[in-house]
Amino acid sequence: MTWAGFTLNGAWQGGKYNGVMALEPQNGVGANAWVVGIYYSAGPIGIGTTYYQFDSQGAVGLTGLSQRHEDAFGIGGTYSVAPGMLAYWEYIYGQRHQAGFDLNNGKYFNQAGYAGGNDNHVQAAVFGVRMRW
Numbered sequence: 001m002t003w004a005g006f007t008l009n010g011a012w013q014g015g016k017y018n019g020v021m022a023l024e025p026q027n028g029v030g031a032n033a034w035v036v037g038i039y040y041s042a043g044p045i046g047i048g049t050t051y052y053q054f055d056s057q058g059a060v061g062l063t064g065l066s067q068r069h070e071d072a073f074g075i076g077g078t079y080s081v082a083p084g085m086l087a088y089w090e091y092i093y094g095q096r097h098q099a100g101f102d103l104n105n106g107k108y109f110n111q112a113g114y115a116g117g118n119d120n121h122v123q124a125a126v127f128g129v130r131m132r133w
Helices: none
Strands: 006-015 031-042 045-056 068-082 085-097 119-131
Touching: none
Parallel strands: none
Antiparallel strands: 006 031, 031 045, 045 068, 068 085, 085 119
């Protein structure tokens, strides 16, 4: 949907799968993913932002105990410097969490009260110029 230079978009996906299209474990939860974004364009300038969330069972050994939660936020923009020359930038931040599972080492916690590695965070930035002739 576009109005006055703004474009709003979104999508949802869900079902009986786990993570990246693995089967849902018995008695586990299904997957639920959604994304929403907004983009604004005026003349040579464009800027957009998006938010994403994905919930699934995650670690199969934690079925009935915990679930995996992932989300990310991104923002970026473009500027048309000249015909065929486009400057762009983008920043993204994401995180993943599952209680009882060490996401850094792919192992279940085996110590009472141990909570290390159950959160991962990532961020990236890109700046560049695209030329076409």
